[in-house]
Amino acid sequence: MKQYSKRIAAIHWLTLILFIAALYLGHELDEAEGFTAKVALYPYHFLIGDLILILTLIRTYFMRKYGKPAPLEGGKPIANKVATGLQHLLYVLLIALPVSGMVMINTTGLMEAVKANDPSKMPDLEKFMVHEVHAAIVAIIVLTIALHVAAALFHQFILKDNIIRRIALKRFED
Numbered sequence: 001m002k003q004y005s006k007r008i009a010a011i012h013w014l015t016l017i018l019f020i021a022a023l024y025l026g027h028e029l030d031e032a033e034g035f036t037a038k039v040a041l042y043p044y045h046f047l048i049g050d051l052i053l054i055l056t057l058i059r060t061y062f063m064r065k066y067g068k069p070a071p072l073e074g075g076k077p078i079a080n081k082v083a084t085g086l087q088h089l090l091y092v093l094l095i096a097l098p099v100s101g102m103v104m105i106n107t108t109g110l111m112e113a114v115k116a117n118d119p120s121k122m123p124d125l126e127k128f129m130v131h132e133v134h135a136a137i138v139a140i141i142v143l144t145i146a147l148h149v150a151a152a153l154f155h156q157f158i159l160k161d162n163i164i165r166r167i168a169l170k171r172f173e174d
């Protein structure tokens with residue numbers, strides 16, 4: 001079975017871990033009360049989100065340069081098209097989500113408030129459209145990932161074609 005390269009597989013699993021962390025921190029931020037509590041969480045959320053963006057850009061660069069393994073043999077062409085479409089949508093969302101976060105901190109006055117360490121300068125993010133956009137992309141990406149995982153599990157346990165091997169770090173001979 002053809003496999004993704006080791007570096008693409010590493011980026012895939014690292015992105016998953018970082019995504020779960022960014023999602024958790026985003027929810028903690030949403031729940032956090034007060035300036036101090038939020039400022040303590042912002043750097044981690046921003047840094048992890050930025051790392052996801054960088055990894056996604058590196059991943060798309062490698063895929064364009066070196067290509068990707070051919071679709072599974074024996075798969076239905078329509079199923080392969082849906083899977084590829086879903087993957088492309090994921091890359092777009094993995095770029096759009098951090099970018100919307102960056103736009104938010106730079107256009108709402110949040111960055112100035114954090115830099116000045118001044119709670120009186122803290123904007124009400126809920127009033128800004130970009131906050132809604134960020135939250136909407138989160139909802140869409142979570143749904144897209146759920147579909148992506150469901151499809152992988154269907155292949156692994158119902159079709160039993162061992163599809164997980166394609167994106168494994170370990171190399172297989174066959």
Ligand code: HEM
Binds near residue numbers: 125
């Ligand atoms: C893929 C990476 C990211 C994920 C999964 C993510 C997820 C989230 C989630 C779930 C929320 C809560 C949304 C809500 O209010 O309902 C949030 C809020 C936020 N995110 Fe992100 N985010 C990501 C990247 C970024 C980046 C790169 C930045 C900025 C550089 C950023 C800035 C923010 C800000 C400013 C908020 C509002 C926090 C507040 O309420 O004070 N995010 N994010």
